[in-house]
Amino acid sequence: MKMNAPKKAVLVIMLTALFLAALLLCVCAGSVKVPLGESLTILKNGLFGGPKPEGMNASIVLSLRLPRVLCAALMGAALSLCGVVMQGLLRNPLADGSTLGISTGAALGAALSIVLGISIPGLPIAGSAAMAMVFSFGSLVLILALAWGIDRSFATQNIILIGVVFTMLASSLLSILITFSGERLRSITYWTMGSLTGKNYEQAAVLLGGLLLFGTPLMLLSRELNAFAVGEENALHVGVPVRRVKLTVMICASALIGICVSIGGSIAFVGLIIPHMVRLAAGPNHRTLLPLSAFAGAVFLMLADLAARSVLSPLELPIGVVTSLIGAVTFIVIFYRSRKGGVR
Amino acid sequence: MLKAEHLTVRYGEKAVLGDLSLEVQEGEWWVVVGPNGAGKSTLAGALGKSVPCEGTVTLAGRDIREISPQEYARKVGVLSQNHSAVYGFTVEEVVGLGRYARHTGFLRKGDPEGSGKIDGALALTGLSEMRKRNMLTLSGGEQQRVFLAQVICQDPDILILDEPANHLDLPFQQELFSLIGEWLKTPGRAVITVMHDLSLARKYGTHALLLDRGRCAGQGKASEVLTPEALREVYGMDVYGWMKDLLNTWNE
Numbered sequence: 001m002k003m004n005a006p007k008k009a010v011l012v013i014m015l016t017a018l019f020l021a022a023l024l025l026c027v028c029a030g031s032v033k034v035p036l037g038e039s040l041t042i043l044k045n046g047l048f049g050g051p052k053p054e055g056m057n058a059s060i061v062l063s064l065r066l067p068r069v070l071c072a073a074l075m076g077a078a079l080s081l082c083g084v085v086m087q088g089l090l091r092n093p094l095a096d097g098s099t100l101g102i103s104t105g106a107a108l109g110a111a112l113s114i115v116l117g118i119s120i121p122g123l124p125i126a127g128s129a130a131m132a133m134v135f136s137f138g139s140l141v142l143i144l145a146l147a148w149g150i151d152r153s154f155a156t157q158n159i160i161l162i163g164v165v166f167t168m169l170a171s172s173l174l175s176i177l178i179t180f181s182g183e184r185l186r187s188i189t190y191w192t193m194g195s196l197t198g199k200n201y202e203q204a205a206v207l208l209g210g211l212l213l214f215g216t217p218l219m220l221l222s223r224e225l226n227a228f229a230v231g232e233e234n235a236l237h238v239g240v241p242v243r244r245v246k247l248t249v250m251i252c253a254s255a256l257i258g259i260c261v262s263i264g265g266s267i268a269f270v271g272l273i274i275p276h277m278v279r280l281a282a283g284p285n286h287r288t289l290l291p292l293s294a295f296a297g298a299v300f301l302m303l304a305d306l307a308a309r310s311v312l313s314p315l316e317l318p319i320g321v322v323t324s325l326i327g328a329v330t331f332i333v334i335f336y337r338s339r340k341g342g343v344r
Numbered sequence: 345m346l347k348a349e350h351l352t353v354r355y356g357e358k359a360v361l362g363d364l365s366l367e368v369q370e371g372e373w374w375v376v377v378g379p380n381g382a383g384k385s386t387l388a389g390a391l392g393k394s395v396p397c398e399g400t401v402t403l404a405g406r407d408i409r410e411i412s413p414q415e416y417a418r419k420v421g422v423l424s425q426n427h428s429a430v431y432g433f434t435v436e437e438v439v440g441l442g443r444y445a446r447h448t449g450f451l452r453k454g455d456p457e458g459s460g461k462i463d464g465a466l467a468l469t470g471l472s473e474m475r476k477r478n479m480l481t482l483s484g485g486e487q488q489r490v491f492l493a494q495v496i497c498q499d500p501d502i503l504i505l506d507e508p509a510n511h512l513d514l515p516f517q518q519e520l521f522s523l524i525g526e527w528l529k530t531p532g533r534a535v536i537t538v539m540h541d542l543s544l545a546r547k548y549g550t551h552a553l554l555l556d557r558g559r560c561a562g563q564g565k566a567s568e569v570l571t572p573e574a575l576r577e578v579y580g581m582d583v584y585g586w587m588k589d590l591l592n593t594w595n596e
Contacts, residue, residue, distance in 0.1 A: 091430045093430070093431070223441075223444060227441050227444060229431050230427070230429070230431075230438055230441060231426065231428070233394050233424050233426050234424070234494075235441075236392075236413060237421070237422040238417055238441050238442055238444040238445060238494070239413045239414040239415075239416065239418070239444050239445030240444060241412070242413065279431070284431035284432055285437055
């Protein structure tokens with residue numbers, strides 16, 4: 001999709017407005033409704049140094065909801081970006097951190113670091129994030145090596161099947177770990193379905209840092225990913241440094257998934273639904289697919305989190321339940337269509 | 345221009361291409377022929393750097409292993425047989441990928457000649473009208489033309505084409521081969537085509553390499569290599585007699 005500069009500017013402005021609207025909605029709505037005007041005043045004063053907002057609503061907006069909504073947006077963008085790049089690299093529209101089992105591998109790493117007490121001094125969350133990153137990269141390499149061993153084509157069925165088996169293996173190991181760890185680990189539901197309850201600004205900052213550090217290189221690979229999406233051998237023949245690009249994508253994507261999982265558990269299917277929808281709307285060219293997916297992923301996960309905490313309020317659903325409900329349907333649609341020849 | 349010495353390719357223990365040497369000079373059109381499994385496509389892959397091999401291949405005296413993928417793609421264009429569309433890119437987007445190695449400068453954004461070359465390649469392959477079409481809606485022959493256009497707009501000095509006439513109907517085959525002949529007239533260029541159609545090979549090739557189970561069964565001037573006797577030896581049947589027979593059915 002090529003567009004001229006004014007059209008692009010209009011699109012960027014519209015998307016930014018949509019993003020801000022979703023963010024505001026998620027800050028206002030929930031089990032306690034904070035009126036829009038009051039929310040805006042609280043945000044303005046809280047963020048830009050007006051008179052210090054006080055009262056119940058102020059602490060709900062500033063200490064509970066805003067950091068949580070920011071975490072949701074950043075995780076949504078990161079997970080969706082990871083989905084896009086893996087689908088491009090493997091030429092497989094069903095590849096995603098959750099379908100490949102990488103997220104569960106990362107969760108296992110994060111849980112293990114908590115049980116073993118691995119932490120980096122001064123940065124309490126960095127220990128589990130680092131372990132999650134290492135485990136997610138290890139899982140990705142292992143899954144791809146197994147798929148490669150079968151037929152060297154990364155065929156859709158093989159990768160998905162290996163992913164399913166790997167997910168089962170990793171989640172049983174995780175269950176064993178939880179059983180023996182007593183109170184130190186949260187429930188299995190947290191790790192396999194994710195949750196954004198009680199997220200703070202520090203975690204949002206880690207997510208933002210991760211996104212800048214590992215998301216930027218991915219954003220710059222749009223032409224290379226286009227070539228891979230057309231065919232790996234073709235990519236090599238038009239001059240793409242295939243091995244370097246593959247390694248960059250695998251390291252950056254698994255690092256991002258690792259960071260997300262260590263902070264919010266594994267939230268499934270975001271990287272599957274969003275790229276699919278964006279491809280339907282704007283075509284498969286990564287120049288537009290990458291930024292649009294990151295953006296749409298952010299909006300989607302903010303809204304999914306809102307649904308998770310308000311549909312059955314005061315009960316809270318794990319956010320992964322919401323994304324999986326939508327994701328499973330999308331998965332079936334894509335699978336059905338790709339078996340019948342090609343995905344748009 | 346392109347020179348292979350003692351080229352060997354193994355898949356596991358088995359050598360699918362053994363101790364092959366070849367030198368392609370400017371202005372030559374090499375045709376690589378042989379029965380199924382003779383190693384024709386493997387040779388194209390080895391020369392195109394997509395199949396790992398033993399021995400040495402040099403381009404203008406430099407070992408191709410020391411040449412970066414981008415630089416190699418500027419000099420050698422490869423059309424392989426393995427392509428199928430998964431995502432719905434437009435024809436124009438796929439052809440444009442041929443310019444990948446020509447982009448230079450900050451974030452590799454610059455390619456002043458790009459759009460002209462893309463337009464030219466689309467026109468040459470008869471795809472101008474289809475440039476906005478979705479790859480998933482094209483027939484096999486049309487997709488083949490898209491990848492041909494891609495390798496043409498890559499603008500290399502040497503073309504390595506693995507079965508370029510695949511899926512193409514007869515008028516387009518004829519057009520394609522005369523097109524390659526025209527392309528070759530510019531000094532500093534050479535072509536290698538892998539072909540299974542022996543008549544086409546004999547008609548268009550200036551030089552031929554005849555492969556038999558991974559070994560060279562003859563190489564040199566096409567008229568001297570592709571003889572009825574040599575073909576009988578390699579194919580294990582009277583190929584020439586059969587082709588003549590086929591043509592004669594039209595006169596009955």
